[in-house]
Amino acid sequence: MKELALMKGNEAIAEAAIRAGVDGYFGYPITPQSEVMEYLMLQKPEERTGMVVLQAESEVASINMLYGAAGTGKKVMTSSSSPGISLMQEGISYIAGAELPCLIVNVVRGGPGLGTIQPSQADYFQSTKGGGHGDYRLIVLAPASVQEMADFVDLGFELAFKYRNPALILTDGLIGQMMEKVELSPQKERVTEFDQSWVTTGKTKDRERNIITSLNLDPDLQYEHNLKLQAKYKSMEQDVMFEKTECDDADFLLVAYGSSARICQKVVEMARSRGKKVGLLRPQTLFPFPSVELARMARKVKGMMAVELSAGQMVEDVKLAVNGRIPVSHYGMVGGKIHSPDDVLNELEKKYIGGY
Amino acid sequence: MAKAKGAIVVDVERCKGCQVCMVNCPTDTIGMATEVNGKGYHYAYMKNPENCTGCTNCAIVCPDGVITVYRVKQN
Amino acid sequence: MEVKEIIRPENLVYRRTPLMTDANLSYCPGCGHGTVHRLIMEVVEEMGIQEDTIGIAPVGCSVLAYDFMNIDCTQAAHGRAPAVATGIKRLWPDKYVFTYQGDGDLAAIGTAETIHACNRGENITIFFVNNGIYGMTGGQMAPTTLEGMKSSTSPYGRNNATMGPPYKITEMVAQLEGVHYVTRQAVHKPGPVRKAKKAIRKALELQKENKGLSLIEFVSNCNSGWKMTPNDSNTWMEENMFPFYPMGDI
Numbered sequence: 001m002k003e004l005a006l007m008k009g010n011e012a013i014a015e016a017a018i019r020a021g022v023d024g025y026f027g028y029p030i031t032p033q034s035e036v037m038e039y040l041m042l043q044k045p046e047e048r049t050g051m052v053v054l055q056a057e058s059e060v061a062s063i064n065m066l067y068g069a070a071g072t073g074k075k076v077m078t079s080s081s082s083p084g085i086s087l088m089q090e091g092i093s094y095i096a097g098a099e100l101p102c103l104i105v106n107v108v109r110g111g112p113g114l115g116t117i118q119p120s121q122a123d124y125f126q127s128t129k130g131g132g133h134g135d136y137r138l139i140v141l142a143p144a145s146v147q148e149m150a151d152f153v154d155l156g157f158e159l160a161f162k163y164r165n166p167a168l169i170l171t172d173g174l175i176g177q178m179m180e181k182v183e184l185s186p187q188k189e190r191v192t193e194f195d196q197s198w199v200t201t202g203k204t205k206d207r208e209r210n211i212i213t214s215l216n217l218d219p220d221l222q223y224e225h226n227l228k229l230q231a232k233y234k235s236m237e238q239d240v241m242f243e244k245t246e247c248d249d250a251d252f253l254l255v256a257y258g259s260s261a262r263i264c265q266k267v268v269e270m271a272r273s274r275g276k277k278v279g280l281l282r283p284q285t286l287f288p289f290p291s292v293e294l295a296r297m298a299r300k301v302k303g304m305m306a307v308e309l310s311a312g313q314m315v316e317d318v319k320l321a322v323n324g325r326i327p328v329s330h331y332g333m334v335g336g337k338i339h340s341p342d343d344v345l346n347e348l349e350k351k352y353i354g355g356y
Numbered sequence: 357m358a359k360a361k362g363a364i365v366v367d368v369e370r371c372k373g374c375q376v377c378m379v380n381c382p383t384d385t386i387g388m389a390t391e392v393n394g395k396g397y398h399y400a401y402m403k404n405p406e407n408c409t410g411c412t413n414c415a416i417v418c419p420d421g422v423i424t425v426y427r428v429k430q431n
Numbered sequence: 432m433e434v435k436e437i438i439r440p441e442n443l444v445y446r447r448t449p450l451m452t453d454a455n456l457s458y459c460p461g462c463g464h465g466t467v468h469r470l471i472m473e474v475v476e477e478m479g480i481q482e483d484t485i486g487i488a489p490v491g492c493s494v495l496a497y498d499f500m501n502i503d504c505t506q507a508a509h510g511r512a513p514a515v516a517t518g519i520k521r522l523w524p525d526k527y528v529f530t531y532q533g534d535g536d537l538a539a540i541g542t543a544e545t546i547h548a549c550n551r552g553e554n555i556t557i558f559f560v561n562n563g564i565y566g567m568t569g570g571q572m573a574p575t576t577l578e579g580m581k582s583s584t585s586p587y588g589r590n591n592a593t594m595g596p597p598y599k600i601t602e603m604v605a606q607l608e609g610v611h612y613v614t615r616q617a618v619h620k621p622g623p624v625r626k627a628k629k630a631i632r633k634a635l636e637l638q639k640e641n642k643g644l645s646l647i648e649f650v651s652n653c654n655s656g657w658k659m660t661p662n663d664s665n666t667w668m669e670e671n672m673f674p675f676y677p678m679g680d681i
């Protein structure tokens with residue numbers, strides 16, 4: 001039987017984490033995502049599943065708790081919002097360098113600096129291009145509904161363990177605070193068998209000691225390690241996910257993820273009701289990015305418009321994918337303000353459709 | 357009273373010639389070799405082997421853990 | 432009696448613990464880091480807990496501690512070892528988890544992680560090697576550098592008025608409820624080495640009993656950073672460091 005609930009996006013993440021059999025959550029309060037830890041604490045997950053939930057003294061501490069715990073092979077996660085995620089970057093770089101699986105949730109708010117607690121998508125670069133120091137990538141998932149907030153917890157862990165790489169759910173206060181119906185997945189058992197080829201759980205007689213580190217003093221070894229990482233990131237392309245709406249006969253394509261995609265779904269409806277052939281491509285994974293599909297679409301449509309709550313970040317990846325074949329423009333809102341479907345449609349008509 | 361008689365074995369190639377063992381030997385057993393090991397250090401050796409009591413002092417202060425100690429009881 | 436007759440397996444009284452790996456220690460000749468590593472590994476061997484022990488290496492001269500200790504290890508970012516240890520211990524409460532940290536790591540950049548792990552009473556052991564200097568980066572001033580002491584960033588000596596005085600984080604955390612056992616030790620002479628080893632054993636046994644956090648500070652030398660011979664540095668340490676950082680339980 002389906003288990004349905006009406007929940008906020010942030011709560012859905014927390015409930016999904018318990019049900020996914022997550023072993024540990026380490027976090028520090030910050031708006032607009034404090035509900036994640038609050039919900040977890042209320043649920044007494046130590047009684048429900050044995051999950052550990054710990055409020056750390058800072059995001060620096062929470063990401064390093066995550067690093068230690070992830071090195072033992074257990075399922076661990078943290079959540080925060082932009083300033084907190086910035087503070088975590090050194091730790092995230094270590095986790096990526098040491099190739100540890102874990103889940104990080106960023107419920108983005110407007111920046112720079114302390115910025116605003118209103119929704120934003122201005123952390124796209126930070127999330128998809130590395131964020132901390134060094135050449136590394138995170139698996140980046142972009143939910144556009146409360147249902148996906150829940151589903152991507154499981155998906156995030158699946159991919160994180162598949163690639164031994166941190167996964168990040170990139171969302172914002174719009175989805176985080178939004179109430180929607182969500183179908184909850186059944187409770188999973190917590191894992192009790194760990195991959196002894198790399199976890200630090202104590203050196204047993206039957207194996208060599210395991211070391212979790214991102215350090216290679218020998219440049220040849222670090223070179224090899226970097227090549228291996230790059231090959232891994234490349235191989236992630238097989239797990240690219242996107243959703244297409246009204247794309248088959250589209251003349252113009254909107255490209256948007258997360259909350260902007262929700263707005264663009266409305267734009268597509270409005271445009272279609274006026275007889276305008278507009279489609280939407282919604283990346284569900286931002287890394288890997290659906291570049292191949294966008295390149296394919298570039299042969300079919302006359303123009304693309306990336307719609308984001310930022311001054312223009314994802315649009316750069318769209319342009320790279322399209323590689324000059326057709327015009328690509330950007331429409332965005334900054335500083336925590338949200339564009340309306342009318343704003344987006346007006347811009348699209350001004351840019352491309354004109355006398356259409 | 358039974359007197360202990362001891363001997364040490366220095367892993368010459370690992371010795372860094374720091375002399376910490378030497379000053380901590382209560383019986384003046386240890387000296388530093390005039391020759392150097394592969395890394396260029398004047399390594400520790402038993403200058404006065406007859407003095408060694410096998411007390412282990414040198415071994416437990418050796419930062420590189422390169423000294424092995426043997427001891428027998430003598431009448 | 433001939434030396435050859437003494438050097439026999441049945442007469443063996445001290446050998447390097449097999450829990451130290453065969454790797455050559457990366458430390459300068461005479462540096463106390465090596466002795467502290469070995470003592471910890473001797474205790475792990477004697478307690479028979481290798482299979483259940485996880486160590487956290489810091490950033491500092493001992494960053495490669497994991498190369499020398501034959502146990503599972505995680506290398507932490509500069510100062511974050513207590514948080515890393517917390518993450519591990521919370522999920523594996525039956526394992527022995529320790530951090531190994533220098534004074535810059537623990538008492539400067541990692542102050543928050545140190546104090547909060549102590550305050551929460553994480554059931555871990557912190558081994559804190561205080562050599563009064565940033566050894567790895569070439570001898571800069573540390574929070575523990577003594578007044579008047581020269582370093583590469585206090586070339587005319589530490590001026591307490593402008594640089595702040597050295598502080599005793601060990602005494603500070605000893606005040607916290609979650610901290611169970613705090614002691615200050617040294618490893619430059621046989622007597623102190625034997626005492627230090629007993630302290631290490633006590634700390635790890637307390638971990639087994641779930642008593643909360645224990646912290647052992649080792650006042651140690653950095654002969655390279657202090658620009659002295661190893662034996663001179665040990666004498667200087669006794670004369671100058673020990674009065675400010677007194678030995679014994681706190």
Ligand SMILES: Cc1ncc(C[n+]2csc(CCOP(=O)(O)OP(=O)(O)O)c2C)c(N)n1
Pocket residue numbers: 490491492493509532533534535536537560562564565566567568573653
């Ligand atoms: C975030 C960060 N800042 C600075 C450094 C550079 N750094 C490496 S080791 C070190 C000081 C280590 O001193 P200490 O902890 O006292 O250890 P010691 O080498 O003296 O044993 C510093 C500042 C770093 N690696 N990471």
Ligand code: SF4
Pocket residue numbers: 366370371372373374375376377378399400417418419420421422423461
């Ligand atoms: S203490 Fe060890 S390393 Fe130093 S001189 Fe003696 S044997 Fe060699």
Ligand code: SF4
Pocket residue numbers: 362363364380381382383384385386407408409410411412413414415425
């Ligand atoms: S065992 Fe004792 S007596 Fe023998 S060399 Fe070492 S310190 Fe000296």
Ligand code: SF4
Pocket residue numbers: 457458459462463464492562566567652653654655656
């Ligand atoms: S620099 Fe100082 S702390 Fe580092 S290995 Fe050398 S003596 Fe030891």
Ligand SMILES: [Mg+2]
Pocket residue numbers: 533534535560561562563564565566573
């Ligand atoms: Mg130091």
